[in-house]
Amino acid sequence: xxxxxxxxxxxxxxxxxxxxxxxxxxxxxxxxxxxxxxxxxxxxxxxxxxxxxxxxxxxxxxxxxxxxxxxxxxxxxxxxxxxxxxxxxxxxxxxxxxxxxxxxxxxxxxxxxxxxxxxxxxxxxxxxxxxxxxxxxxxxxxxxxxxxxxxxxxxxxxxxxxxxxxxxxxxxxxxxxxxxxxxxxxxxxxxxxxxxxxxxxxxxxxxxxxxxxxxxxxxxxxxxxxxxxxxxx
Numbered sequence: 629x630x631x632x633x634x635x636x637x638x639x640x641x642x643x644x645x646x647x648x649x650x651x652x653x654x655x656x657x658x659x660x661x662x663x664x665x666x667x668x669x670x671x672x673x674x675x676x677x678x679x680x681x682x683x684x685x686x687x688x689x690x691x692x693x694x695x696x697x698x699x700x701x702x703x704x705x706x707x708x709x710x711x712x713x714x715x716x717x718x719x720x721x722x723x724x725x726x727x728x729x730x731x732x733x734x735x736x737x738x739x740x741x742x743x744x745x746x747x748x749x750x751x752x753x754x755x756x757x758x759x760x761x762x763x764x765x766x767x768x769x770x771x772x773x774x775x776x777x778x779x780x781x782x783x784x785x786x787x788x789x790x791x792x793x794x795x796x797x798x799x800x801x802x803x804x805x806x807x808x809x810x811x812x813x814x815x816x817x818x819x820x821x822x823x824x825x826x827x828x829x830x831x832x833x834x835x836x837x838x839x840x841x842x843x844x845x846x847x848x849x850x851x852x853x854x855x856x857x858x859x860x861x
Contacts, residue, residue: 641695643713645686648725651677652686652716652739653756654800655787656825658709665707665829665840671848672823673800676758676783677724678854682735684720688713697743701750705831705838706791707798708743715740722760722781724854731778735760741787750791757784764807764816768857772815779807779818781853792831792840799826807858808851816858821850 631647650658654673657680674680690698690713701708721728722735741754762781767773783804790797801824808819829842851858 639692641692642687642689645688648681648683649686650680650712651682651684651720651735651737651758652688652712652718653677653737653758653783654785654802655709655741655752655754655789655798656800658712659707660710663702663707663710665827665842666844670800670825670844670846671852672825672846672850673785673802675821675848675850675852675854676781676802676804676806678852679725681725682720682722683725683729684718684734686716686718686720688716690714694743697745697750701743701791706750706793707796707829707840708791709741714742722762723765727765731761731763731776733761733778735781743789749793752787752789752791754787755785756787758782762807762853764853764858766856767816770814771809771857772813774816779816779853781806783821785824792829794831796829796831797826798829800824806851807853809858816851819850821848823848823850 634644636642656670694714698711716739718737719734737758739756743752759782764777783802785802787800803822807816810817825846827844832839
């Protein structure tokens with residue numbers, strides 16, 4: 629996987645990423661596996677960007693002070709997302725990672741997230757949205773679908789993170805429209821999607837060890853577009 633990063637200003641507060649990279653939609657999708665508490669991604673947010681990555685070009689901006697805070701959130705073990713800017717905009721294939729563009733209609737995504745100190749706590753609030761056309765990779769025999777297998781694919785989400793010092797809260801919710809299998813009509817239809825999660829966590833340090841228990845509740849009403857037949861979850 630080749631990624632090219634081009635700084636547009638001397639301090640790299642404004643930069644471009646070319647190649648197969650994370651699509652800036654959702655805080656949990658921006659987290660690397662080594663920084664994420666739970667072993668699996670959240671279906672409600674991750675169903676919009678399976679594997680979290682796609683081929684495209686992405687513009688990121690963040691002031692130097694915010695870039696340092698984003699970096700510190702990872703270095704201090706507070707389960708940050710890493711430095712993907714406070715503002716992100718991207719144009720990408722929209723067919724998910726390791727798949728070619730097949731409908732000649734690129735996706736667009738935009739994300740704004742702002743981490744800040746509030747007393748002894750660190751909070752981060754964000755909003756993001758994307759839109760495009762998604763072509764189903766394949767359809768099971770006998771299932772009805774649009775002739776070109778191409779559906780509108782659009783979502784918007786809000787994020788809130790209270791970093792664990794020592795108590796933490798992570799919550800995201802998204803709404804939109806996408807392909808979903810309807811078992812009554814035996815067809816794949818364009819339907820509304822909605823869902824999100826709340827994750828409660830606590831961080832304690834004892835004799836060089838980190839104890840980080842958590843609880844996560846997830847709700848998602850919608851299809852998984854990257855799976856055969858767009859099953860309902």
